[in-house]
Amino acid sequence: MPRHTSDPIPRSPDLSHSPDSHGTHFPRWMLNLKGTKVKGGLRLGEVLGTGAFGVVYVGAGSHFADNRPVAVKVLSAAGIGSERRRQIEHEMLCHSRVSKHPNIVTLHRVFVDLMAYYAVMDLHADGDLFKCITEDEFYVGNDAMIKVVFGQLLDAVEFCHENGVYHRDLKPENILCRNRGNTVLLTDFGLATRNTFSQDFRCGSEFYMSPECVGFPKVRAYSTVHNDIWALGVILVNLITSRNPWKCAEPQDGGFASFYEDPAGYITDTLPVSRDALVLLLRIFRIPFESRLSISGIRAAITNIDRLLLTPAEAAFAPHSARQTAAHLFDIIAARRPHVLIEHYEDICAYFPDLAEGLCERLRLDMSEHGLINDVDDIFSENAPEPVRHFHRELPEWSVPIPIEIRPEQLEDVIGYPQSPDMSRDNSAETAGSEGPITPDTHPIHVADDVPEVALDGAQGLEGRMEEMKIAGPADLPSVTALSAFSSRIARVLGSTGSFFR
Known part of the structure; x- marks a missing residue:
């Protein structure tokens, strides 16, 4: 949702779909392929969803996936230039390199004819992680489930990095779910790269871009590894609180500006996370990127966290x-x-x-x-x-509040912190636009308009923030x-x- 400029504390978009400012970039006939037969005996069924560059159909009648229904991602090949053709084939190559991992959607085959590319993948009809967080509410207060699911996502992204693939568009919409949200699978490699450093700034979805990817601070190129790690941190906030920490990690964003000025203070004042979760988030959201926690470090840290939310007694104060x-x-x-x-x-x-x-x-x-x-x-x-x-x-x-080390000056103007955004589906800043989701779009949802939005914080010392209290x-x-x-x-x-x- 847009900021409410009349509010004393600005509010960022909530966890609902943001409109795609780039619109769609595929011909209308691609929406009318139901009943079309593709190679291998595959017949296209209902439309599952659409993206900026493609349409996803249910496919049936083929020998793929043991004759189970599949998802077929259709990308236009008619009248496209050599650069667009190269982008499509690069996406398929990146996906195929990592497709065998159990937490990455399997890519079975890719067909091409004069009109379109057809990518045949496993079908996961339970929806995406965004739906599981905001509609199904599987994860709130379920620390064990969050740790399992986030661990699967860490494994998938680490496997990609080990195989020279850097996703650059990690977000809940690009993570599919099954088994009532207990299993997650990474998908949509439309913005993936094989380069460890990139000059393709503002690539991805703005809620999840690292500051370097946005262009702050000024760098000649940003690390694609650490850009993915930053996005993982935002997804962890989504899982714990159903909120985003900010709209975009740039100084013009009120939430991020406050975070950059006072990391520990900002996250403590806006997110009801436990002390251990706070420490982990601060280690993930470090600037400069070289000091950011590695994926293996994140895995070790979250495994040892007993609880992720404040208790009611802690939250009361x-x-x-x-x-x-x-x-x-x-x-x-x-x-x-x-x-x-x-x-x-x-x-x-x-x-x-x-x-x-x-x-x-x-x-x-x-x-x-x-x-x-x-x-x-x-x-x-x-x-x-x-x-x-x-x-x-x-x-x-x-329930004794956790002591966190904060400088006295950090406590003076807490009311002035902007509230961080509720979660929202974000397609508005996808500079390169991924070629289409595997899951269907959903209608905008707004998570409790009157509930303040949550924000995140930096990464220095944490002893002494909340004093021991008697009621x-x-x-x-x-x-x-x-x-x-x-x-x-x-x-x-x-x-x-x-x-x-x-």
């Missing part, structure tokens, strides 16, 4: 933007995976009371639906505390003993039944 984003994420978790919040129930009551009633209701429905207890109302009526905003207690050890409040409110007893009863009933919940 986060800056306004991060707190609001956390509240939105907790609301999604309460609806999708309520068991994740059971151990934090008393903190939800205390600091996010608007969510407490919905969380109780969701737990009640799920436990009743799955027959976990006979009289579910007993759990939620007897000794169940009323939601309260404050009570007097010391935070348990797991002070009226002494006559419900005791922590009653709250603990209530959440303990739920936990005892559920035991290890988390897998029963969606």
Whole structure:
């Protein structure tokens, strides 16, 4: 969405499709190929989607992929010049070099006739990673799933680099999913290069371009390896928070300008990520690019992270933007995976009371639906505390805010940080325009317009940002003993039944 210039804090586009400023560059007849027979007995079916330069069809009736339906990417060969022909063949060459990896879409064959190129690939009809993040909401609060999926993506990109292929257009729309989002596969090599350094600036999608690729700071050429690593960092933010850190990594972007000035301060004030996740992001988003964490370093770091989001107790004392984003994420978790919040129930009551009633209701429905207890109302009526905003207690050890080292001057003007953008599908700045997606386009989606957008941060020292806190409040409110007893009863009933919940 466009920035709201009337807001005191500017807002960047949310996680929805941005219009492609370049439009489409293929003849209309390419949309009317249903029923056409291609070589190898392949017949084109319904249109799956369109891109800047091509159309993707369902294909059937061939011996490819054990006679399963396939995806057929059709690119016009009629009336194109030698340079465009070279680009198409380069895309197919790059894809074929890495096609055998289990987390890269398999390219079976490429046919060409007088009218078009036909690239035959595996069909993954579950949609792309963008859909799994924004519509299906598979990943919010599901740290184990995020780590598995992000690890698969790291493996795929590392395999590409080891084989001399640098993608340059990594984004959720170019990552296909299957098994309800548990398996991801990289696709669309339309902007890939074999060069480790490139002078093709602003190549890719602007949300995911590295500063060097955008042209900041001024360099003669940018590293395509480190450009991909930067994009991986943005995708990790997408997975954890359903937000983008900024619209474009250039000084003209308010979010990125604040990040560049104060990396640790900006990300802490805008993204409700845990301290360990913060440290990892700061190591990925380093400038200059030579100091950026390697893919193997990212893999090792994320493997050792216990949790990626702030707990409710930590989020309650986060800056306004991060707190609001956390509240939105907790609301999604309460609806999708309520068991994740059971151990934090008393903190939800205390600091996010608007969510407490919905969380109780969701737990009640799920436990009743799955027959976990006979009289579910007993759990939620007897000794169940009323939601309260404050009570007097010391935070348990797991919820003590993480000390982060920040210079005092960084704390003076936190309210002035721009909010980072919600996630959005971004095709608006694809300078070279990839030749067409494997997945269908989806209609624009806007993730909670009133939820602040999230931004990212740089990479220096992190000790001492959030001081250790005690929560002070009226002494006559419900005791922590009653709250603990209530959440303990739920936990005892559920035991290890988390897998029963969606």
